[in-house]
Amino acid sequence: xxxxxTDELQTKAVAVDYGATRIVEDLDLKIAPGRLTVLLGPNxxxxxxxxxxxxxxxxxxxxxxxxxxxxxTRMSTKEFARRVGLLAQGAMAPDGLRVIDLVRQGRxxxxxxxxxxxxxxxxxxAEALALTSLQKLQDRPLDVLSGGQRxxxxxxxxxxxxxxxxxxxxxxxxxxxxxxxDLMNLIRRLVDARAMTVVAVLHDLNQAARYADxxxxxxxxxxxxxxxAKDIITPEVIARAFGIEVKVFQDPDSGLPFCLPQRTLSDxxxx
Ligand SMILES: Nc1ncnc2c1ncn2[C@@H]1O[C@H](COP(=O)(O)OP(=O)(O)OP(=O)(O)O)[C@@H](O)[C@H]1O
Numbered sequence: 108x109x110x111x112x113t114d115e116l117q118t119k120a121v122a123v124d125y126g127a128t129r130i131v132e133d134l135d136l137k138i139a140p141g142r143l144t145v146l147l148g149p150n151x152x153x154x155x156x157x158x159x160x161x162x163x164x165x166x167x168x169x170x171x172x173x174x175x176x177x178x179x180t181r182m183s184t185k186e187f188a189r190r191v192g193l194l195a196q197g198a199m200a201p202d203g204l205r206v207i208d209l210v211r212q213g214r215x216x217x218x219x220x221x222x223x224x225x226x227x228x229x230x231x232x233a234e235a236l237a238l239t240s241l242q243k244l245q246d247r248p249l250d251v252l253s254g255g256q257r258x259x260x261x262x263x264x265x266x267x268x269x270x271x272x273x274x275x276x277x278x279x280x281x282x283x284x285x286x287x288x289d290l291m292n293l294i295r296r297l298v299d300a301r302a303m304t305v306v307a308v309l310h311d312l313n314q315a316a317r318y319a320d321x322x323x324x325x326x327x328x329x330x331x332x333x334x335x336a337k338d339i340i341t342p343e344v345i346a347r348a349f350g351i352e353v354k355v356f357q358d359p360d361s362g363l364p365f366c367l368p369q370r371t372l373s374d375x376x377x378x
Contacts, residue, residue, distance in 0.1 A: 121170035131328040141302035145315040148325030162193040188216035192270035207245040213267030235267035254281035275307040340364040
């Protein structure tokens, strides 16, 4: 159902401005196909802005975003939406829209100009509802759902889009711990079993260390550090990025690092 993917999403010397303020500068990223990349960084460091630029929702002031060596601005809206899906932050749906109607909207890029709903569309919607455990809620209007249920409905819509590349802005927001684990395991399965490329913004450093293949630490709109968890979840990198002191331990089972915050550093520049 979801196409395996070898497409490479890349930014070359990308800058993004909001008005006269430069927010992102000189950004050169190569997103590894078939891997989970997590963007980390303090509030306001540019994570959502970069994700939106990758999703073609945010115009760039200079530089280029490329998908498989082609500038994304040169693709048709439908073509791009068949290849790249975005779960945005704080998306709004019209009043009264039911879960299933929202999830069906994910099929829009696959619909021909003329022609009806197909069995493939039904299968994709059913699969997306099952993957997010929303079957029992499918006929409920979104506005009567809890924040976490609504978040899962938006994730289901993004999954129904069946794109080989998924961009997820804080996907675990509103989810309780069990649904967070379910979602992160689902993302991991999509990456491992279907070679999907996922770029996710996360705030939880330990969740990022546990699930990601690559971490990118941003600060003030620039890449401060990137690499596997063992190189990023370190007292030095975290102190420089967030101005906090952390203790880092190693999970005896996976060998992956996890951290416990200790205190804020009065002047991050001292770190
Ligand atoms: N529409 C906008 N107009 C003007 N400035 C904006 C706009 N959106 C974001 N910014 C500014 O751009 C900077 C980066 O914002 P962005 O949302 O990308 O950060 P972020 O790392 O995702 O933050 P957070 O962790 O708080 O979600 C911030 O200083 C923010 O105030």
